[in-house]
Amino acid sequence: MAQRIPAGDGGAKRTSQVRVAVRLRPYMAREDDKTEGPCVRGLDAQNLEIINWRNATETVRYHFDAFHDENTTQQGVFLASVKPILPHILSGQNASVFAYGPTGAGKTHTMLGTPEHPGMIPRAIREVFNLVRLRGEEQEDWDYSVAMSYLEIYNEKVLDLLSTSPQDLPIREDKDHNILIPGLTQTPLTSFANFDRHFIPASLNRTTASTKLNQRSSRSHAILLIKVVRTQRCPPHRQQTGKLYLVDLAGSEDNRRTGNQGIRLKESGAINLSLFTLSKVVDSLNATGAGVRVPYRDSKLTRLLQDSLGGSAHAVMIANIAPEYAFYFDTFSALNFAAKSKLVVNKPFVRETLTVPVPRVKRAREEKEAEPQKKKPKGSHKANTASPSAPPDSGPSDPSVLGRLIALEKMMMGSQEMERRTMKQSLKELQELKERQKALESQAGVGGVSRETSLSSQDSVFRNALPLQQRKPVSGTAAKPKKQQAVVLPLQVSQPQPLQQNMVAKKSVCRKKTLSDVHEVPDCKENMGPPDWESHLDSSLVQRSRQKILAVLNSGSLKDLKDLQQIGDKKAKLILGWREIHGHFTRLEDLIQIEGITEKRFSSFMKANLLSFLGIEPLQQKAEDHPSVSPSSPPVFGDDTVWFRRDVDGLALYGLLGRDGLYCLGGREQPPPLSPSLGSPLRQRHRAGPSSPGPSLTDALPSASAEESFLEQADGGPEGPRSASTAELVIVINDKLENREAGSPVVSSPPRRQHSISYSHPLHHPPHHAKTRKGSRASSVGYTAFSPRPSLSRHSSIAVAPPIDRSKVKDYMLLSVLACFCPVWPVNLVGFVFSIMVGGGGDDDLTSC
Numbered sequence: 001m002a003q004r005i006p007a008g009d010g011g012a013k014r015t016s017q018v019r020v021a022v023r024l025r026p027y028m029a030r031e032d033d034k035t036e037g038p039c040v041r042g043l044d045a046q047n048l049e050i051i052n053w054r055n056a057t058e059t060v061r062y063h064f065d066a067f068h069d070e071n072t073t074q075q076g077v078f079l080a081s082v083k084p085i086l087p088h089i090l091s092g093q094n095a096s097v098f099a100y101g102p103t104g105a106g107k108t109h110t111m112l113g114t115p116e117h118p119g120m121i122p123r124a125i126r127e128v129f130n131l132v133r134l135r136g137e138e139q140e141d142w143d144y145s146v147a148m149s150y151l152e153i154y155n156e157k158v159l160d161l162l163s164t165s166p167q168d169l170p171i172r173e174d175k176d177h178n179i180l181i182p183g184l185t186q187t188p189l190t191s192f193a194n195f196d197r198h199f200i201p202a203s204l205n206r207t208t209a210s211t212k213l214n215q216r217s218s219r220s221h222a223i224l225l226i227k228v229v230r231t232q233r234c235p236p237h238r239q240q241t242g243k244l245y246l247v248d249l250a251g252s253e254d255n256r257r258t259g260n261q262g263i264r265l266k267e268s269g270a271i272n273l274s275l276f277t278l279s280k281v282v283d284s285l286n287a288t289g290a291g292v293r294v295p296y297r298d299s300k301l302t303r304l305l306q307d308s309l310g311g312s313a314h315a316v317m318i319a320n321i322a323p324e325y326a327f328y329f330d331t332f333s334a335l336n337f338a339a340k341s342k343l344v345v346n347k348p349f350v351r352e353t354l355t356v357p358v359p360r361v362k363r364a365r366e367e368k369e370a371e372p373q374k375k376k377p378k379g380s381h382k383a384n385t386a387s388p389s390a391p392p393d394s395g396p397s398d399p400s401v402l403g404r405l406i407a408l409e410k411m412m413m414g415s416q417e418m419e420r421r422t423m424k425q426s427l428k429e430l431q432e433l434k435e436r437q438k439a440l441e442s443q444a445g446v447g448g449v450s451r452e453t454s455l456s457s458q459d460s461v462f463r464n465a466l467p468l469q470q471r472k473p474v475s476g477t478a479a480k481p482k483k484q485q486a487v488v489l490p491l492q493v494s495q496p497q498p499l500q501q502n503m504v505a506k507k508s509v510c511r512k513k514t515l516s517d518v519h520e521v522p523d524c525k526e527n528m529g530p531p532d533w534e535s536h537l538d539s540s541l542v543q544r545s546r547q548k549i550l551a552v553l554n555s556g557s558l559k560d561l562k563d564l565q566q567i568g569d570k571k572a573k574l575i576l577g578w579r580e581i582h583g584h585f586t587r588l589e590d591l592i593q594i595e596g597i598t599e600k601r602f603s604s605f606m607k608a609n610l611l612s613f614l615g616i617e618p619l620q621q622k623a624e625d626h627p628s629v630s631p632s633s634p635p636v637f638g639d640d641t642v643w644f645r646r647d648v649d650g651l652a653l654y655g656l657l658g659r660d661g662l663y664c665l666g667g668r669e670q671p672p673p674l675s676p677s678l679g680s681p682l683r684q685r686h687r688a689g690p691s692s693p694g695p696s697l698t699d700a701l702p703s704a705s706a707e708e709s710f711l712e713q714a715d716g717g718p719e720g721p722r723s724a725s726t727a728e729l730v731i732v733i734n735d736k737l738e739n740r741e742a743g744s745p746v747v748s749s750p751p752r753r754q755h756s757i758s759y760s761h762p763l764h765h766p767p768h769h770a771k772t773r774k775g776s777r778a779s780s781v782g783y784t785a786f787s788p789r790p791s792l793s794r795h796s797s798i799a800v801a802p803p804i805d806r807s808k809v810k811d812y813m814l815l816s817v818l819a820c821f822c823p824v825w826p827v828n829l830v831g832f833v834f835s836i837m838v839g840g841g842g843d844d845d846l847t848s849c
């Protein structure tokens with residue numbers, strides 16, 4: 001940190017008033033005006049008078065530190081006003097010289113001058129080098145270095161005149177209240193000639209323009225900074241830094257006289273504003289009382305002159321005035337400002353630092369703070385801007401700092417390496433996990449096409465070793481998650497049928513089914529046209545049903561929409577909203593545009609609603625655990641198949657509508673008399689008699705009256721509650737249904753009721769109640785849960801079932817328990833559920849048997 005040593009040459013004087021000198025420009029008006037004579041005149045070397053504008057017979061007198069009349073030379077001004085303060089900068093103090101006055105009063109002439117009559121700036125620089133040389137000769141143990149910076153404040157922008165960059169530089173203040181300009185070019189100077197080479201072209205960069213009052217009027221405030229660094233050669237290597245500010249202010253302008261317009265007017269506004277702020281700063285500095293705010297920050301100019309006015313600098317103000325009456329008020333104003341400025345008291349001090357033993361890094365940091373211009377703007381024409389006294393920035397040399405830096409770097413590198421290693425390890429573990437999962441999936445048969453193919457080829461092996469893998473692949477869903485398959489897996493029978501093998505083979509060559517596969521561009525043989533289950537229905541009926549669904553979508557009310565299968569309140573409202581925006585649905589597939597309706601959901605929606613319109617009630621849960629399922633004809637559950645329940649004349653039929661036909665698994669008491677018109681494709685098979693003719697689906701689909709009749713019976717109608725069922729049907733339809741349109745029950749919408757389902761088990765199960773929504777059957781596992789009929793005894797159907805193979809039940813149990821430990825979700829979960837079910841069911845079965 002820089003030390004503040006009170007200045008005053010031995011401590012005799014610790015304060016310094018701003019010195020004010022007034023310089024009167026020669027009379028330069030036209031001959032006509034010359035007759036008027038000057039409005040101001042000097043009395044002696046320090047006093048002058050100006051005519052009192054209130055009373056022309058009076059004058060107003062001013063006393064200043066110096067008065068330079070029109071005959072005073074540049075050298076005279078320099079010797080009297082500037083030269084005396086220059087030695088301070090060689091002893092670590094600041095000094096400033098600034099020219100103030102109205103436009104055209106001679107500020108630039110005073111500060112810059114001409115080649116014939118050089119101004120204060122060149123003279124001061126020459127003097128500085130003279131002093132450096134002299135001091136160097138006198139005090140051999142001190143080194144001196146000189147550097148310069150040059151800037152202008154144009155339209156409140158700080159511009160570097162030693163650079164071509166138009167960048168507005170910021171103004172900063174360090175903790176020692178030094179004003180810094182980061183990015184400002186600092187050019188080292190070795191001689192006055194060296195200064196000239198840099199300064200003259202830079203002066204040409206300054207913004208000037210012609211006005212009515214000045215052919216070459218300065219449109220900016222120009223500040224030349226000369227920095228002198230004095231460094232002690234011997235210990236303690238004291239270093240003192242002094243700065244000299246040479247400021248050529250822009251002149252205050254009366255725009256009624258300058259005739260400024262446009263950009264000139266804007267420049268004039270900025271100039272006058274900053275000068276007004278300067279005046280306020282002086283007023284504040286002169287104001288008595290504590291806590292007076294000095295508005296240095298109100299303008300760039302006052303911010304930069306902070307050290308010159310009320311700061312630490314030895315300051316000299318040269319107030320330039322013009323003698324013409326035309327400048328009377330500007331002159332009067334300038335004299336008043338000068339008069340109050342000379343009251344400002346500064347407190348100079350010596351800025352000194354010790355270069356040893358201060359670590360080099362710290363010194364470099366201080367140098368950097370003091371010389372922020374090292375970040376040289378691009379395009380600067382100065383190659384070397386470093387201070388000659390500044391040590392080369394070779395980085396921190398302090399061992400402790402270096403050590404900490406190295407440790408920090410190691411730590412960072414270590415953490416990066418650790419992160420990299422962790423990432424690598426994670427990737428490796430992930431890869432291993434993936435491989436493990438693949439292996440498990442291939443073992444479990446949930447892999448892709450190729451695995452499915454190999455599964456089918458190794459079917460026999462897996463069948464005995466791991467029965468879980470014998471589940472039936474769902475055709476056309478090679479890449480599909482096997483959640484549903486997993487659900488039904490433990491209950492698959494162990495004897496594959498030709499149908500299943502066929503489906504496995506088909507699946508192995510099919511990619512995942514998409515909507516376009518189903519409805520538009522099928523590329524698998526089994527996907528040609530509508531889904532397989534649909535192909536078993538009459539195409540005209542399906543078409544009509546589709547049209548009905550479309551009609552509901554386009555013109556149905558909210559309630560109508562909600563009556564559709566799988567359409568709830570939210571979806572119905574979304575559909576209504578879609579209709580509002582887009583109009584009618586041109587095709588059912590447009591439903592996919594509704595939020596939340598994916599292709600899969602649409603497919604499911606279509607299946608549910610088509611079947612619903614056809615009078616078939618699809619079941620969301622297969623009824624494979626129905627004891628009446630024949631082991632020799634295992635059904636297949638998947639996208640191409642639909643489980644359904646239908647009441648036929650008081651007989652509940654459960655069925656599977658698949659690619660190869662309709663498997664109808666019946667289970668109810670008192671089956672209706674079979675229709676004699678049953679054709680050969682339809683085989684009705686009682687448990688007691690495996691092969692007997694059965695009803696067609698048309699026949700099987702009941703009329704409303706039949707159903708009501710059944711309900712009456714079920715609810716304890718004239719015949720009272722029904723007893724346990726006496727028969728069970730297994731109907732297999734291997735061909736397309738016949739006579740579907742007859743009687744039209746097929747296309748009638750099935751009754752939708754919310755049923756309170758209850759069933760009782762005579763041995764263990766307590767009465768179970770479940771409520772379904774819109775007739776959906778989604779909640780429970782087990783076919784009786786799907787039965788809408790009250791008091792439908794699960795046990796009743798079991799009672800008439802053929803004896804169940806105990807070993808098979810045990811097999812199911814074993815499979816279920818094994819599935820519990822399967823790492824593949826949801827096989828384990830489903831296995832757990834089925835283990836409970838099979839366990840209970842098995843016991844029941846065993847008990848009943």
Ligand SMILES: Nc1ncnc2c1ncn2[C@@H]1O[C@H](COP(=O)(O)OP(=O)(O)OP(=O)(O)O)[C@@H](O)[C@H]1O
Pocket residue numbers: 024025026028070101102103104105106107108109110214216217218219249250251252320
């Ligand atoms: N002491 C002087 N002796 C001879 N000529 C002078 C003197 N002072 C000023 N002049 C001349 O007066 C004219 C205006 O001077 P100068 O440009 O320095 O005014 P200024 O105050 O800097 O104006 P502005 O604020 O508009 O830049 C110039 O032509 C300059 O040569």
